Amino acid sequence: MTDDYIEFTTGLKRLTGVDLSSYKRGQMERRIRSYVQRKSARTLPEFLRELGSSQEELDGFLDRITINVSELYRNPEQYETLRTKVIPELKRSGGSLKVWSAGCSYGAEAYTLACMLNEELAGGRFEIVGSDIDKRIVARAQRGWFSEADMRSVPAKIREKYFDPFDGGYQAKALLKGHLRFKLEDLLRDRYQTGWDMVLCRNVVIYFTDEARDQVHEGIARSLRPGGYLMVGATERVTDPKAGGLEPVYPFIYRKAA
Ligand SMILES: C[S@@+](CC[C@H](N)C(=O)[O-])C[C@H]1O[C@@H](n2cnc3c(N)ncnc32)[C@H](O)[C@@H]1O
Known part of the structure; x- marks a missing residue:
């Protein structure tokens, strides 16, 4: 048949x-x-x-x-672990930080990281790359406009500092945009850029077969620099962290062996 x-x-x-x-x-x-x-x-x-x-x-x-659901500061407790544990550690390594939001949807995760790194690095250099398979959503991420609902978990102080009210929602200020780049990329097909200090891949591989999910995690592990971090979604885990030289260090966060 x-x-x-x-x-x-x-x-x-x-x-x-x-x-x-x-x-x-x-x-x-x-x-x-x-x-x-x-x-x-x-x-x-x-x-x-x-x-x-x-x-x-x-x-x-x-x-x-493609399921594009997202929001800024999604699962705030995960960002809090980044802020209090991971970023201070990355800061110590010095140099410009390279961060990848893999499966970034309309950019809420990447803009959240930009706010946080701008606050925590106090003038230190960083670049965030957001990538997604969906052309229309990548174009939307480049615009950096978010609805009231997208912004509900953003602390008031951060909202005022980094966003302007615009068109019934909020527009990211140029200050953030200068650190962000978005590109079209298929995690199941394209070759990954390497040398990342930190990769967030959240709520993307949950739609993949187990085999595809494990392949993506292994590929991301290879793309990290030694000592770099991977954060997965709040319902996810890496099946075999050791295979990619990863070690679980905080909830949903893995560190690549140095
Ligand atoms: C639910 S959103 C997650 C957004 C964000 N990471 C978060 O957690 O809020 C899932 C995103 O993965 C993207 N995606 C699905 N398959 C992909 C693939 N093969 N390569 C890259 N992105 C993919 C979808 O287009 C969608 O924007």
Whole structure:
């Protein structure tokens, strides 16, 4: 019997390079089928043909099936551990810090890090790179605009210092933007930049198969400089930290052997 879902993922990979077979099937298949139902295409092969003939349709599809939920200071206790334990340690190593928000969505995590590093490093240099597979969301991250709901956990003092009220929400000030760069990147396909002092990869690999998740964690471990840190999401863990030379040091935080 033919499996139209497998044929669809194979065709999409040929078309875009995006490999949906590395995402948990149940969840992804439900999202795709319900998306297709709302479109004029009746079947997955028909929908794949439509995607092949329209870049706009393709971008819209990828934007809808990736889950972009985020907010600034999401899981504040995790940022507090970074602020009180990890950043002081990184600060001691001197030099300009290189931080990667992997699967950054519309940038809430990267802008949070920028606020925090600007506060804690007191003028020290740092660069934050945010990357995501979704083109539209990367463009949104570059704008640096956040809704009231995105900002609900931001301390008032930080909000006033780094954001201007704008268009019913908040616009990040140039002071933050100068430290941030966003790029399109597929964690399942692209080669990772190396030499990171700290990588945050939170709430991204939860949608991947176990094998893909472990591969991403191992790839990130390799991309860290010795002594660098990886923080995963508040419901996640690295299956085999030792395989990547990592050691768990704080809740959800791993350190690469120096
Ligand atoms: C739920 S958001 C997480 C945002 C942020 N890290 C946080 O925890 O608030 C998940 C993000 O992962 C991105 N993503 C999914 N698959 C990806 C892949 N293969 N490569 C890079 N990013 C991916 C999605 O586009 C989405 O923006």
